[in-house]
Amino acid sequence: MTQPMSRTSPVELPCDPDAAPEVLAQLVREAEADGASDLHLQVGAAGAEVSLRLDGVLVPWRTVPGELGRRLLGRVKYLAKLQTYQDALPQDGRIARGDLGARCDVRVATHPTVAGERAVLRLFRDSDPPTLEGSGQEPAVLAALMEFLRQPSGLLLLTGPAGSGKTTTIYACLEHIRSLGGRHIITLEDPVEQVLPGIMQTEVDEPRGLTYAAAARHLLRQDPQVLALGEIRDDETAGLAVRAALTGHLVLSTLHAGSCRGVLERLRVMVPDPAALAASPALIVNQRLVRRLCTDCSGHGCSRCVSTGYRGRVPIAEFLRCDDAVRSAIRRDDLSGLEPARSLQVLADSLCQRGITQPEECHRVLGS
Template identity: 40%
Template structure:
């Protein structure tokens, strides 16, 4: 598969009137790959819907599925998604390598940020929140954090994911299945009965999930999770908007990290990206919780990008 050879994270099939455009997302950039005839696309769509156990006859509703794929003795999970469009369906495929999970040390561009995240993991209870847009590395960082826990301590770790993106050794991974009734809320209730030390919730999507996350922290668990938000201060506003009380945030929130992935230009890092983070913790987090509506003017990402450019890690184009 050319997409894997080019280290693409996603494949997008975008139907037009007379043909279908195929795009690859490589290092966060969406790149036009080629165009294929509509008749050929229909065969590809039918194949992926069949192998992903989707309803081939259903074209009016969005559908999701997962396929295992092997290339050059390496295992990948293909997360497929269809979306109804005018007279047809679009198809999106997320490519998830299964063979390895990056360590925290490999993931972060700057060692001091790696060291700070490691300190967060020493907490026995509380909530660590990772934020950022789709494709910013939130889930990859979550897996790296859990891997670090599991390798160093004999902690009972349970994850709730929709879907499970990578297999994680020595952890119990629970696949959310809305159609069968296994929602995040039902899963979290069951997880708490299994006496975990660490809980990973794939994503806070609604008020009920947010409430359970902070309830789990109150009852003596360390919870790692993600939330879609523009930045760290925006995360606080989103949680307050979901109905989470400021007192709960003050009592349980350990840190918020907003992630951004930078494409590395050095030859030895070919086709790799590394994370930089804007973080709220300690006193800065306390101040942000006290005045959550205060305008956030410091662009930490811009400072970090300039630092990365000065060290020669990224191109000038990636600096802005």
Template identity: 35%
Template sequence: MQTIEQLADRLVEDAYILQASDIHIVPRKQDALVQFRLGGMLVTKHVLSKQMCERLLAHFKFLADMDIGERRRPQSGAMEMNVAHTTVHLRLSTLPTIYDESLVIRLLPLHSSLPLKQLALFPSTIKKLLALLNYSHGLMIFTGPTGSGKTTTLYSLLNVCRHHFQRNVITLEDPVEKRAEDVLQVQVNEKAGITYAAGLKAILRHDPDVIMVGEIRDAETARIAVRAALTGHLVLTTMHTKDAVGAIYRLLEFGVPFQEMAQTLVAVTAQRLVQLKCPFCEAECSPFCRQYRPVRRVGVYELLYGSELAQAMRAAKGEQATYVYTRLKDVIKKGIALGFLHEHVIESWLLDEATS
């Protein structure tokens, strides 16, 4: 019979080998489920007894410096493990439920920036993004729902900025999603007084070339990010909006003056992750096929920049303007027509749009 330590190590190792993004431990009335998130879907891997589940949660909480005795309040922690000769950063989150604590473990392999050629469905998108990185100052916003690949895109582009353009890159995140040795990363810590706004002010005094702000959440952060772009820095950040145009309206809601937005906004990108059609499986990929396919999901991008962006800002201001650009729906349809994607991708995307 395997020990709790062996079970914990095996779960993390299996998740890493299968390229799972998360491990979910879900308590039920009589037992508990262990599920892996593979390609955006939850796949059940094990069923544990209540006693085994409690011991496993206590073991992970101990390793992540969390309070083992506290089971009534949500907690978060972090740790690192060596798996298959690779260091994997684990971010843990507990949540009390009606039966017991639930635990979600996010796997973040270190030094895991995705190669640019694997980032997008169409290489032309990457060429446009790299061309936009040549700006010495300005604001680039990446939008999309949680899990749409915004952080992966940002870190891949930051890696290019650091190693190919030789720029000083500083990030401000809550929490730090991926560890990067050659990039200065600042963790938001409101108890210590490091908010997004305070952190950005401090970063501006640290001679950065490129600043990555994890997310624009409030008016103060939006104004400081725009001001940083005005003072000669390239600022990359994220927002939660449905499409690229929505970011313009969100900035206006945050009280960013239209004149400053017009001077700083370089591009807005909306993105989604889509499942590639498997050349071997007719329907859904088996776990074995997932393991041996290095690229299963890629990003599709809606890019708004240049004259079309200027026209979109004019329309947001209430002026008469006409603009046409390639939408996410058009990119997905093109991928289906060329045989890269299943037809159900557009159906699920349209359903998401209708319910959002």
């Protein structure tokens, strides 16, 4: 399978040398989004020439002039725990994905050149699939997910805005199912964001007529026990997901809605048969990512958090288990009273009380 390509036009970079951490993270994230396997920094007196390896070809990408360009390399070395002032010998290290806000772990190799120094950052897409245990989710959410994933069939739906960690949670769930063993797991993604061992991952190809719904229909003939659909975005896929869950498949997917109830309301519109909807065991999870207060400065701002006061993010997730009461409400077509046991706001308040984040951050994320 070839790497998915969604190349972005480069964003303008700031000129301030103090912005090197942000600029480096931005460059790495853009490189990831562009499907690059490597990012090269050639640093000399004039600054940094940045190149990407795309489809095996090294392509000149950006020029970061002057001090800012030179500091990019120092930032790479610091994160990779290399000797910052060593520029006469090659060095090797690694940068954890969290340190760059990246999806990839980065392997770094520096080498002196006649004109200065070169760093090659290899972006690792397929190491360390996310796990539920390492996800930072609340114990109650973990327990609900793990209980659900042990079931032979049912529908797990995640919702939340873009960048709320839905794909990571789905991947962690798939990894958990894989670790339980014995089930054929197939994904249909747009695109595949990380290669997961032991899982048959496929991509939609809309330009060639392979839509979600068409591909999902075909994939069900591949005899999966578990089917992960990147997103339910049309009636046909919605109907297919519900039917698959009713016919002995565990189906995992995402759907755009603002709340757990919103997911059911949308599904209710997409799937005209309330009985079918009510019959499939379901778990609905509404997730957000909240920034953690910087542990080095407790939110006051320091160089490690680039003066933002925050470093890293923690997921919060409210969930609705489709128990008898919920099924009955779906059958009656009265969804108005359905609320998760612990709302996002309650979970956010709890994070604030424990000093993990602060109200301003929760307000930013939840908008309330």
